[in-house]
Amino acid sequence: MRVLVTGGAGFIGSNFVLRAREVRPDWQLTVIDSMTYAANRASLEPALSTREVTLVEGNVADAQLVDELVAANDVVVHFAAESHNDNSLDSPWPFVESNVVGTFQLLEAVRRHDRRLHHISTDEVYGDLELDDPERFTERTPVNPSSPYSATKAGADLLVRAWIRSFGIRATLSNCSNNYGPRQHVEKFIPRQITGILEGTRPKLYGSGRNVRDWIHVDDHNDAVIAILEQGRLGETYLIGADGERNNRDIVTMLLELMGRPTDWFDHVNDRPGHDLRYAIDASKLRRETDWRPRYQDLRDGLAQTIDWYRANESWWTDAKVAAERTYARLGR
Numbered sequence: 001m002r003v004l005v006t007g008g009a010g011f012i013g014s015n016f017v018l019r020a021r022e023v024r025p026d027w028q029l030t031v032i033d034s035m036t037y038a039a040n041r042a043s044l045e046p047a048l049s050t051r052e053v054t055l056v057e058g059n060v061a062d063a064q065l066v067d068e069l070v071a072a073n074d075v076v077v078h079f080a081a082e083s084h085n086d087n088s089l090d091s092p093w094p095f096v097e098s099n100v101v102g103t104f105q106l107l108e109a110v111r112r113h114d115r116r117l118h119h120i121s122t123d124e125v126y127g128d129l130e131l132d133d134p135e136r137f138t139e140r141t142p143v144n145p146s147s148p149y150s151a152t153k154a155g156a157d158l159l160v161r162a163w164i165r166s167f168g169i170r171a172t173l174s175n176c177s178n179n180y181g182p183r184q185h186v187e188k189f190i191p192r193q194i195t196g197i198l199e200g201t202r203p204k205l206y207g208s209g210r211n212v213r214d215w216i217h218v219d220d221h222n223d224a225v226i227a228i229l230e231q232g233r234l235g236e237t238y239l240i241g242a243d244g245e246r247n248n249r250d251i252v253t254m255l256l257e258l259m260g261r262p263t264d265w266f267d268h269v270n271d272r273p274g275h276d277l278r279y280a281i282d283a284s285k286l287r288r289e290t291d292w293r294p295r296y297q298d299l300r301d302g303l304a305q306t307i308d309w310y311r312a313n314e315s316w317w318t319d320a321k322v323a324a325e326r327t328y329a330r331l332g333r
């Protein structure tokens with residue numbers, strides 16, 4: 001099977017490529033990635049030098065390039081997206097271009113060439129929950145995005161659903177909770193704190209630190225994507241989550257313990273405008289309809305493995321760290 005992976009040099013996409021090499025070695029993988037700040041060629045090594053994986057540099061909003069690549073593959077897994085909330089508040093246009101226009105171009109190519117598509121999305125499209133809300137997000141929760149980022153992802157999801165309904169394209173969608181693991185850009189919460197602690201700086205908690213995220217290891221997310229590709233029903237949306245709810249303060253405490261620092265060694269910084277309070281996923285449909293089960297059951301173990309990766313791969317993140325902290329300094333966070 002020839003598989004086109006959009007955004008395959010970013011965090012979740014590159015981990016998907018590496019995981020697919022391991023568990024589906026017969027797949028032929030081609031990556032299209034715009035290689036912006038969030039991508040890293042090194043994430044795909046050594047598969048690139050051995051030519052096991054092909055990397056095409058380009059934007060999913062480039063209609064002609066996307067048309068050629070979709071035509072040359074059997075399946076498209078669409079990870080490509082601008083994904084950082086703080087950046088979307090600072091500069092929304094790249095989010096509209098990559099997430100909405102990019103998805104539109106891909107859908108049109110998939111329709112022309114009758115290819116199978118899996119669209120990757122986020123739980124953020126559902127807005128946020130109260131801390132004590134007994135309900136979690138399900139496939140029936142109405143979309144209610146808060147930030148320019150989540151609004152563009154919700155827009156992309158709705159385009160995919162409309163192309164399924166109106167044009168009969170063969171597609172599935174998934175909305176996953178917060179991912180962590182190796183190769184995540186250092187602008188994001190967990191790697192920002194791990195790399196900061198490694199450099200001797202105190203973790204930075206937005207606002208009170210009470211905000212809750214539902215953490216899942218990136219390999220568990222990607223295994224679920226493979227399960228949906230192989231066992232999911234066409235036209236359906238699946239929520240992916242591993243029952244990993246924790247507030248940000250607890251995550252910082254865990255990181256500090258694992259890295260041998262006092263648990264009060266952190267600072268509160270300015271809150272993010274419009275900061276979503278809580279995300280939580282009910283993944284029972286995915287568990288009912290596929291044989292997927294998360295392998296990382298213990299968040300502390302997963303974080304320990306992630307810390308080891310950042311410790312062992314400093315050259316992967318040092319340049320990005322300087323740039324990310326420069327942006328945060330400008331934003332006062």
Ligand code: TDX
Nearest residue numbers: 083084085122124178187188189192204205206211248
């Ligand atoms: O330094 C920080 N301090 C802090 O307290 C940073 C960078 C973040 N935070 C908080 C904000 C959030 O409550 O940590 C939480 C996680 O923040 P992010 O890593 O920025 O993720 P989030 O905004 O939750 O969005 C993530 O999950 C859904 C991904 O970035 C999205 O791409 C995905 O769709």
